[in-house]
Amino acid sequence: MSASDNPFYTALALILGIDSGLFDIVALSLQVSLIAVLIASALALPVGAALALWRFPGRNALIVALNALMGLPPVVAGLCVYLLLSRAGPLGSFGLLFTPTAMVVAQVILVFPIIAALTRQQVEALHSEYAEQLRSLGLSQLRMMPTLLWDARFGLLTVILAGFGRASAEVGAVMIVGGNIDGVTRVMTTSIVLETSKGNLPLALGLGIILLTLVTLINALAHLVSEAAKRRLG
Amino acid sequence: MNAPLKTLSHSPVGQHSLSSVPALHFQQASFEHRGHALLTPTTLTLSGCQRTLIMGPNGAGKSLLMRLAHGLLRPSSGHVRWEGTPPVQAMVFQRPVLLRRSAIDNLIYALAVQRVPRRERKALALQALEKFGLASLAKRPARVLSGGEQQRLTLARAWLLKPAVLFLDEPTSALDPAAIKAVEEAVNEFHHNGTRIVMTTHDLHQAKRLADDVLFMYSGQVLEHTPAERFFDTPASSQARAFIRGELVW
Numbered sequence: 253m254s255a256s257d258n259p260f261y262t263a264l265a266l267i268l269g270i271d272s273g274l275f276d277i278v279a280l281s282l283q284v285s286l287i288a289v290l291i292a293s294a295l296a297l298p299v300g301a302a303l304a305l306w307r308f309p310g311r312n313a314l315i316v317a318l319n320a321l322m323g324l325p326p327v328v329a330g331l332c333v334y335l336l337l338s339r340a341g342p343l344g345s346f347g348l349l350f351t352p353t354a355m356v357v358a359q360v361i362l363v364f365p366i367i368a369a370l371t372r373q374q375v376e377a378l379h380s381e382y383a384e385q386l387r388s389l390g391l392s393q394l395r396m397m398p399t400l401l402w403d404a405r406f407g408l409l410t411v412i413l414a415g416f417g418r419a420s421a422e423v424g425a426v427m428i429v430g431g432n433i434d435g436v437t438r439v440m441t442t443s444i445v446l447e448t449s450k451g452n453l454p455l456a457l458g459l460g461i462i463l464l465t466l467v468t469l470i471n472a473l474a475h476l477v478s479e480a481a482k483r484r485l486g
Numbered sequence: 487m488n489a490p491l492k493t494l495s496h497s498p499v500g501q502h503s504l505s506s507v508p509a510l511h512f513q514q515a516s517f518e519h520r521g522h523a524l525l526t527p528t529t530l531t532l533s534g535c536q537r538t539l540i541m542g543p544n545g546a547g548k549s550l551l552m553r554l555a556h557g558l559l560r561p562s563s564g565h566v567r568w569e570g571t572p573p574v575q576a577m578v579f580q581r582p583v584l585l586r587r588s589a590i591d592n593l594i595y596a597l598a599v600q601r602v603p604r605r606e607r608k609a610l611a612l613q614a615l616e617k618f619g620l621a622s623l624a625k626r627p628a629r630v631l632s633g634g635e636q637q638r639l640t641l642a643r644a645w646l647l648k649p650a651v652l653f654l655d656e657p658t659s660a661l662d663p664a665a666i667k668a669v670e671e672a673v674n675e676f677h678h679n680g681t682r683i684v685m686t687t688h689d690l691h692q693a694k695r696l697a698d699d700v701l702f703m704y705s706g707q708v709l710e711h712t713p714a715e716r717f718f719d720t721p722a723s724s725q726a727r728a729f730i731r732g733e734l735v736w
Contacts (some may be wrong), residue, residue: 384558385583386578389599391648399595403586485586485627 259457281439285419288359300371321365330428333358350431351409363415370411509533514564519661537683542703546688573650580656582636614642634665654685
């Protein structure tokens, strides 16, 4: 294996060379996945907490559905968004197909069930411990929601990271709704697929190494923050 | 560890004249869970500003009675009613339930729930910490405090609510003697300020120290509700006699 065939060497060369094309790809990957996780969290945390606190007909069916959607294949999510956004689709007039926005939408759909379902579990466990005290203090269920979400924050950080892992790792959805257009919608995972199909395996692997490194860094950072806060707050 | 209670003046709103605590009526109130009658239809009245100790063996329904009185549970049949508007109440649980934040933030949280203006919260919280000997622990995470400190913190939180009625569900069952003493002093301090006390305990000595009247429960029934002296000297029921002698009664 010559030096240029070594994926680690390729990865290093890619990073050291600071190829502007690579930089764009990495930046878009992070941008799409982080925005998707942010939006999904904003929606899924309250929904998960509400599911934990309120009893209503159809609640169990909803929980089962959310749990099942955690395993939603990315290509299926991508296909649904594609149908919605394509010219003939109901939202076709916005012209969003093959844009980063469409990729964010698809990833929100993938990440939402994970965060909502796991939040429900975390908050429900905490609620069983807190319920009597909070009701004794006179809190309505609505006012319990922020309290429980805040007190479950360390567990929920892990939940959000799981969502981020899903978003940054998937390729099916962003490929279908983004189209892997060079300079517009090309992200790390779609580049890896492309380079693999071209037979450029060292480059594909090199990109994979960069992706893994970035995800590891983000997780390490979150872990450090949460450990520091935990030490401080017990 | 066992800091004596400082006799810090409680704000005037917390002072209840003895007559201001409304009476609580149980009217044929019962409680069932999955077909098991955990409380047989019970009629009783808790009135005045006394220290009522609920006693009885495990599973007699003491905690249940208290939760019905506090409104955490609703009776399966019958009624639990306050005379007039329900008073401000607080409850201290067997295992302290504290939020994952600092001691003082736990108190500030309770004040925020009561809609106390933001700028007054910190001073009030500090006052309560001071009163319960916790001032030096204000910034410590509530959940790493010792059991006794945690229970005193829940009492400080209850204090800030200025309750007319304070429910305590075996608040000392997991504490060492010094911490028990601190809790009992706090209970008396509440009572001194016009708060009605309703408390469950297993501990006969504690009941003798604190009780004005005793509610004796056995197997989901209230067998006796008598002044403390009479209960300890001449209990009416055979179960209560056995309980006081320390015999197993179930």
